[in-house]
Amino acid sequence: MIKALLNGLLAYKDALPLISKLNLWKYFAVPMLISFITALSIGFSAYGFSDDLGGLISSLWIWEWGASTVRTISDIAGALLIIALGLIAYKHIVMALSAPFMSPVSEKIEAHLYANVHQHRNTSNASQLLRGLKINLRNLAWELLLSIPFLLLSLIPVVGVLATASLFLIQAYYAGFGNMDYTLERHFSYRESINFVKAHRGFATGNGIVFMLFLLIPFVGIILVLPISVTAASTTTLQLLKKQSL
Secondary structure, three states: HHHHHHHHHHHHHHHHHHHOOOHHHHHHHHHHHHHHHHHHHHHHHHHHHHHHHHHHOOOOOOOOOHHHHHHHHHHHHHHHHHHHHHHHHHHHHHHHHHHHHHHHHHHHHHHOOOOOOOOOOOHHHHHHHEEEEHHHHHHHHHHHHHHHHHHHHHHOOOOHHHHHHHHHHHHHHHHHHHHHHHHHOOOOOHHHHHHHHHHHHHHHHHHHHHHHHHOOOOHHHHHHHHHHHHHHHHHHHHHHHHHHHO
């Protein structure tokens, strides 16, 4: 697991040179725009609704003493909760809508690295979009189910540190899952792809860790996160597919 995770991380070192070598930047224009608009929408939502959610949380405090302090803390907690849930939704919205643009990128990387590898499935832009929506809706549901308990635990001192780390790894896994599927959709069915990623959780998590860290970089992170992470995931996934075929 640890070795696989490290391999997922190390795949990023060759991503930028490969993008430039294969002239892939032109495929990333629309996904970059989707990423920027989605992130902007989430930011405005956190700003606009944090007070409302904070008021709802603070209403649970029925005593007058400390009410103003509780309200301030509740507003901050509300904003953090919206941002956390927004980050979860962000990944899946961007990945699903970017599928018709990311799949050709993965295909060109495959043709460059493994020219003789047989691609088992012919897919269209429409099927790629539907596949992306299906995979990401499924992943979103599971990620929310797993994340909400950790979100609540993260508000508790001491325990919150472990809960936050667990929440980060959950988000990283599903980010890597989505990045890997741009390659898997040409080789496996929906169910087979899920089983493949489950069998290679370490690689998915390693790829997703860098994806999540990129989002912490103001502005530049949301623009570059998808091109670099998808390129890294494609090379890693292709290596796994080749190893499995052998």
